Amino acid sequence: MDDHPEGPPSVPGTLADPDLDTRTAAPRLRASWRRSEQYGVPHDEVLPVFTGSVDTGSLLAECASQVLTGLQSTIANEPVSLMVADSDGLVLIRLCTDPGIRSSLDRVHLAPGFSYSERNAGTNGLGLSLADRAPSLVRAADHYCSELRGYTCAAAPVLDPVSGELAGSINLTTWSDSSSELLLALAQAAAGATTGLMLVRSTGRAIRPAPRGEVFHVVGGHLSPATGDPCGSTVWRAAVGDAAAATAAGRVLAVVGEPGAGKATLAALARRRHAARQRILHARAPEAPDVAAWLELWTPGLRSADACIIVSGIERLPAWAAEDLVRTLDAVRSPDRPQPFVLTAAGFTAIPEQLARLVDTVVEAPPLRHRADDVLPLAHHVAREERHRDLSFTPRAARALTSYHWPENVRQLRRIVRDAASRADVIDVQHLAPEVLDGGRRTLTRLERLERDEIIRCLTEPHTTIKHVAEDLGIGRATLYRKIAQYDITVPSRSASAPA
16 A cells, blocks of 8 residues: 555656646546536635634534445455545545644645635635536646645435435545545445435435426426415515516516425416416426436426426536536526526525526515415315315314414325315314324424324214223323423314313
């Protein structure tokens, strides 16, 4: 093993070349070089960006540290440094037993507390894996900065197991003259194990399926033209009006808001005000490996004069795809007519920088908890869609629905009402999911969920009372009241009015 006591080995032809066009590389690397140049990253040295402190107590840091410690024990004699960085490229943890590479990495500031995003360090494995949300291997001369060309870096993004958002990156760095064939596979395995451990540590939380990428036709913004928009709250109407005004003025519109709040619906309804018969498509971005095929599938539709495409999930796009999409959208823009596309995202800051420059107007789709007046009209609409006729809700069910805080917004309401409508013609509280009667303010253990659900089941039995529920459960009424408060359960009015 070469200890490289004086630093990384020399690599022929590694002098900084300001003319990037003379260097050959894969398209992803060339795109990263261009971004590095645009960011103003120096060609010949790494300029450190130091934060002074890092959060090593985060779920990502704790889980990645456990995974990397186990991996390090299997490659103890190899000159490899193992690191975890957050989604901004800030290095949180570095594990390395080789003194030569450790001191060399210190000289280029690849250490905890320093940022190695593309914007700060140019093209490197860690930064590229975050920019493109894809496993990345950057060898020797592939680095933008000549000071890093003595290393080979393999990195893989870590995704949050619940939200699917980018949590950070696992990075493995070795000398450029060392074998790197297995380095990327190790990084991917470590990133996958970190995500899995994060899920296990998040007790009671279910994993979110990876988005596959979809293109589908939207009719009236998920609503049939015959029924129109059931939402009549002031905040919703105002948001639709703002979006419609931006559309009419030929502005590029971005609709932002929480997951499930109805961003695509709002965008479609705004378009319908000016083009009732317009064909509206919804294109939702997939994960990185499928992005190229996804773009080819729907971007030709932008040239159609009678179509509008709502593009969502853009925060998941790799940097190269965002750049390609900007060029495509720029080519179809015209200030004297409504734009043929609308962007949606969780927030404006989540929109990739390249796409954010196109946006003229931002409108928020208000969350359902701020639209209590819309809950029952939406519930009736969803029930009618499910059963193809009008269904009714009892006063108890109506109160439960309108008093719930809807953390997953309209998406959650649709799921709960569809399930209830499939089981009853008159929907009462016992037909609603337990979460509607449970405040749901914290994550419960499995035993707590079982206990909570059993209490709710007993409370929603017809003609029951608090006394009967306590007897059925074999506990005292004081204990039952304490558990109702503990689980933040909304007691149906018939049970609440029973004698204590």
